[in-house]
Amino acid sequence: MLRSLNNFLKTLLDFVLPDLCVSCEAPVEKKRRFICNECWKKLIMIQNQPEWYDRNLIRSSFSLFEFREDTEIQKIIHAFKYSGMKSIGIILGEEIGKLLKEKQADYILPVPLHIAKLRERKYNQSLYIAKGIEKVTGWKVLEEALKRINYTKSQTGLNFSERQKNVSGAFRVNKRYSELLRGSSVLITDDVITTGATINECAKILKDAGVREIHTASCAFAGGN
Numbered sequence: 001m002l003r004s005l006n007n008f009l010k011t012l013l014d015f016v017l018p019d020l021c022v023s024c025e026a027p028v029e030k031k032r033r034f035i036c037n038e039c040w041k042k043l044i045m046i047q048n049q050p051e052w053y054d055r056n057l058i059r060s061s062f063s064l065f066e067f068r069e070d071t072e073i074q075k076i077i078h079a080f081k082y083s084g085m086k087s088i089g090i091i092l093g094e095e096i097g098k099l100l101k102e103k104q105a106d107y108i109l110p111v112p113l114h115i116a117k118l119r120e121r122k123y124n125q126s127l128y129i130a131k132g133i134e135k136v137t138g139w140k141v142l143e144e145a146l147k148r149i150n151y152t153k154s155q156t157g158l159n160f161s162e163r164q165k166n167v168s169g170a171f172r173v174n175k176r177y178s179e180l181l182r183g184s185s186v187l188i189t190d191d192v193i194t195t196g197a198t199i200n201e202c203a204k205i206l207k208d209a210g211v212r213e214i215h216t217a218s219c220a221f222a223g224g225n
């Protein structure tokens with residue numbers, strides 16, 4: 001009870017108060033309510049998109065920022081994933097959407113969390129990125145088209161092949177959406193791409209389900225580190 005009240009307050013405060021930078025705690029302007037201009041300027045935008053993905057499955061990938069530990073981007077992602085600041089995902093999603101607008105997708109599919117993890121975390125961060133992109137592009141978010149059926153252990157500290165094994169068979173396409181997805185073009189969203197094992201796995205089952213074209217987008221890319 002206390003915990004859910006706590007979460008409720010956090011969510012409420014996120015939309016009412018905030019206005020301190022998640023990185024340096026300086027007051028922020030209304031435009032980007034979670035980060036001050038100084039810290040925003042320190043973020044490293046990715047110029048050349050890395051081709052980490054399986055090209056038989058995925059057409060293109062876009063990540064907004066380079067992920068570096070102990071820097072502003074890590075603090076942003078942490079606040080977004082663990083402190084209830086969903087608005088961060090929406091704002092970053094809008095930034096991504098503006099840069100992706102040239103591309104075309106029918107649907108946006110957030111990488112799903114397992115139901116047990118969703119209960120624990122209260123929300124799926126990838127969904128909020130998807131919502132931000134939807135606001136700018138008009139592509140429709142399908143929140144439940146992808147399902148996570150295995151409770152996978154954390155990917156942290158695993159190398160590429162361990163990650164691949166860890167997520168193998170972890171997802172399936174929700175049957176209610178198979179008709180809609182067949183022949184469509186989709187954009188998969190995630191917060192941080194590290195090895196890309198998770199998204200490649202999602203792409204594999206989407207291809208099997210008859211999706212024509214797959215793109216992906218994330219707030220940050222950590223694979224270069």
Ligand SMILES: [Zn+2]
Nearest residue numbers: 021024036039
């Ligand atoms: Zn700051």
